[in-house]
Amino acid sequence: xxxxxxxxxxxxxxxxxxxxxxxxxxxxxxxxxxxxxxxxxxxxxxxxxxxxxxxxxxxxxxxxxxxxxxxxxxxxxxxxxxxxxxxxxxxxxxxxxxxxxxxxxxxxxxxxxxxxxxxxxxxxxxxxxxxxxxxxxxxxxx
Numbered sequence: 001x002x003x004x005x006x007x008x009x010x011x012x013x014x015x016x017x018x019x020x021x022x023x024x025x026x027x028x029x030x031x032x033x034x035x036x037x038x039x040x041x042x043x044x045x046x047x048x049x050x051x052x053x054x055x056x057x058x059x060x061x062x063x064x065x066x067x068x069x070x071x072x073x074x075x076x077x078x079x080x081x082x083x084x085x086x087x088x089x090x091x092x093x094x095x096x097x098x099x100x101x102x103x104x105x106x107x108x109x110x111x112x113x114x115x116x117x118x119x120x121x122x123x124x125x126x127x128x129x130x131x132x133x134x135x136x137x138x139x140x141x142x
Contacts, residue, residue, distance in 0.1 A: 012055075012057070015051060015054045015055045016055055018051050018055075019051050019052060019055040022047070022048050022051060026038060027039040027044045027047075050062075063107060065106070065107075065108045066106065066108075067106070067107040067108075068099075068104040068105065068106060068107070069104065069105060069106075069107050069110060070102065070103075070104065071085050071086055071089070071102075071103050071104075071105070074105050074107075074110045077110050077111070078110065078113065086103070089103060089105070093113070094109050094110070094113055095109060
């Protein structure tokens with residue numbers, strides 16, 4: 001499941017305060033009842049990434065790192081035609097696998113792909129408006 005979050009302008013000051021508050025110390029969750037719990041490290045890192053991106057004025061999308069997309073969906077994300085994207089796959093620029101006679105790619109690979117022509121673009125034009133935070137199932141680190 002994908003969740004898109006974009007912060008309204010009035011909340012941007014609160015996001016900046018939250019970003020500063022996340023820097024030092026060990027994070028705890030505090031319920032209205034007063035119950036506290038140490039925030040798991042992976043949850044803290046995920047939360048921190050989201051706050052940093054929101055503080056930079058970007059929207060955030062949470063998605064599973066192993067989510068598959070079709071060639072049409074990938075082409076749409078990269079703003080190219082599907083035939084061009086298929087040629088890109090066949091050139092070996094990105095891994096894919098087949099489901100029957102159709103190709104599927106990991107959304108993570110699509111989002112991390114940087115076309116060769118992007119190197120000549122100014123950095124501000126290369127950075128997407130939407131940041132993706134990957135949520136992978138993994139053992140919790142202490």
